Amino acid sequence: MTTRKASAGLAMTEVPEQVVTTPAAVELMSRLSNKHGELMFHQSGGCCDGSSPMCYPRGEFLVGDGDVLLATLGETPFYMSGSQFEYWKHTQLILDVVPGRGGMFSLENGEGVRFLIRSRVFTDAEIGALRLAGRI
Template identity: 80%
Template sequence: MPSIPQQVIATPAAMELIAKLKRKHGDLMFHQSGGCCDGSSPMCYPRGEFLVGDSDMLIGILGETPFYMSRSQFEYWKHTQLILDVVPGRGGMFSLENPEGIRFLIRSNVFTDEEIASLRAAGRI
């Protein structure tokens, strides 16, 4: 059985922006929006400012930054690896990168059958 793939990863550009925001705001967290307010944008908050609940799940940690998604939305995305990236533009109105001139964006890759099998065996999907 192959190693268990990470369910969320970040590009070097995204990790640079995370580091910049962390210097300004302290520890951070992400929540993948489900379509309310700012579409389907990944939202970056000071850690603890967005309250996660039983309907949210931790799908990965980027460096030291947790990344959450609602369980119901995860059901649609569980067969894909999320890739946090940045592109020019304004971030979500509540997301910390809003004034930076670049915004977080999610790209994705569909897991292979072998990767899905390893995620299932590990109880991740």
């Protein structure tokens, strides 16, 4: 992370990560990459599997010009459509794992667990830092 001044009148703050992972998510990503090779995520916008984070073998999901690369989680890119990002840009996404069935097109389907997005709203200082960094 880079430390930058958030904006006039606000204290110095680090540019926050837009997507972070829980230990359970890291473990499942490791397990899936051992089975399927390099991975990628695309945050679903509500079609088919609701708004689940979808995990694919890297390159199997075609990323469009309108998709935004929000993070690289280890070596794994995490994308979201640009229009959906407009709604979520003030929010940190937390990639987690819970018991259940994964999305029908997502690699964790059949593992007995599924990826889940939790979130928190960035503070004013964090939003300022993200703006200065050109990330929102």
